[in-house]
Amino acid sequence: MARVVTGSRWTAIVGYSLVGAATQLVWLNFAGVTTDAAAHYSVSESAIGWLAQVFPLLYVVLAIPCGLLLDRWFRPALLIGAWLTFAGAAVRLIGDDYSWLLAGQIVASIAQPLVLNAVTGITGRYLSPDDRPKGIAVGTASIFAGMILAFLLSAVFGSSLRPMLAASAAFCATAALVLATTLRTAGNFTPATNRLTAHNTAGPANLDPTRLGPGERGPLRIAWADPLIRRLSVLAIFPFGVFVALSTFAQALLEPAGVSSTTASTILLLNVVAGVLGSAIIPVVIARHRAESTHLALSLTFTALACFTLAIAPGVLTGFVAITLIGLLLLPALPIVLELVERRTGEAEGTAAGLIWMAGNLGGLLVAVVVGLLVDHPTAAFLVMAVIALIAVPGARSLKQPIAELQPPSPQ
Missing domain, CATH: 1.20.1250.20 (MFS general substrate transporter like domains)
Incomplete structure (x- = not known):
């Protein structure tokens, strides 16, 4: 009989999964309607493409700073990422022109590394060790599911861009609310102080974290x-x-x-x-x-x-x-x-x-x-x-x- 695992809080993973999907929805909202969007906003298709390209560009710049924020203040940083995703989606509805679209995408792209970097942290804090591989698999799969949602919304709304953006903003708001509710209290688990093995002998001693003092790590x-x-x-x-x-x-x-x-x-x-x-x-x-x-x-x-x-x-x-x-x-x-x-x-x-x-x-x-x-x-x-x-x-x-x-x- 399988061993019963206690202490895992899967509701937190559900909330995280919704927000992870929301980041990808905002990122790829225009992937299936590039031509229609270019015509609607009187810009080139390349300009519409930049609405998606700002995400990987800013991710390269912000990945490490956002990771450091999550390691220091996990729940606040993740919730900021969730609400910034919604804020970016909402900013796109302020005006019906390209400048508001780009501003919204930039805001949401700042949020993305705060959310995606957190997939290991939320499983480590809210799931037992036995459940963490499943939690990471579910959390990552939800990120890809957000891509599917973006394609589906494009197919459903077609050239009706404002209703599509409104539906996306509503999804982001719901996701942020669910996550905020599930993260009201800290998880049942605490990440280990350091799980790097003592086998790290490749390289100078001063680069081996197992040999660093607590204040230096x-x-x-x-x-x-x-x-x-x-x-x-x-x-x-x-x-x-x-x-x-x-x-x-x-x-x-x-x-x-x-x-x-x-x-x-x-x-x-x-x-x-x-x-x-x-x-x-x-x-x-x-x-x-x-x-x-x-x-x-x-x-x-x-x-x-x-x-x-x-x-x-x-x-x-x-x-x-x-x-x-x-x-x-x-x-x-x-x-x-x-x-x-x-x-x-x-x-x-x-x-x-x-x-x-x-x-x-x-x-x-x-x-x-x-x-x-x-x-x-x-x-x-x-x-x-x-x-x-x-x-x-x-x-x-x-x-x-x-x-x-x-x-x-x-x-x-």
Whole structure:
């Protein structure tokens, strides 16, 4: 019979999941109505694209400061992120012109790292150790679910942009209220003072956090001094980069092969749906069997093969199969990496998670720029993404031993 776990407060995870979805809803509100939005606000499609691009740009800048805030004042910082997300959504309704849209997106983009960096912190404070892999999987899956919600609202409202923005603001307000209600009291658990292992001997002694005095152990120093956190941060660049580039340019890259924009949108929607399902299920199974390194290596390998297939045989069928497979296998890499971060760090988990998100967003920007330059050469673009995924496979496989040295995610 399974051991009964007490003390976990899943209501906090529900509130967090709603706010996580809200951040992505605001981010991608215009992804499915770019042309209509450009016409409505009398700006170029590139200007509408910048409404989304400000999010990864500011994330790279704010990831670490927001992580430090979460490590110091977790609940207030997370709630500020929730209410700023709503504020950004509401600002877009003040006036029916582009300047208010951009102002609202900037406000919401400041909130995003306060929310997304908190996925490991909220599980560490409100869930028992046994439940944390599930909590991180659910919290991360909800982030991807917010992308689906953005696509669905675009489909429902179409060119009726003001009602779509009003519905988005209402969702953000509801999410912030639910989170505020569930976080009225502190969680039942406290992050460990420091869970970095004594195996950190690679590098000078003064960079080993296990040898620092209490007054010297700042969260950033603790996180960055750990070799495993650094390696996970570098690794995150590659899957994030491929996913962001593919999501951004799949329609343009598949169009020469006869894939319509409607079909491409359906393919990308299935990609995210598969990613939500995969992120909710796969990380829990992987954590139970301690197969993180194996899954990361296999998912990157299959992603490379899928991109290679699209390079040599692009089309509707290969697009559906390859891109859905990428979503199912690659997106769960994020909750898997974040669960490792939660197990590795204690009071620095917000900063460590910030490093992962910062690296991922930086990878997304870099790979998207490269693929964007090749958008008129689909074969070369898909091959570049295949190579980027393959480059990361040895790094994923090399994590097997460091991960094996970590404390198991739940008692055996």
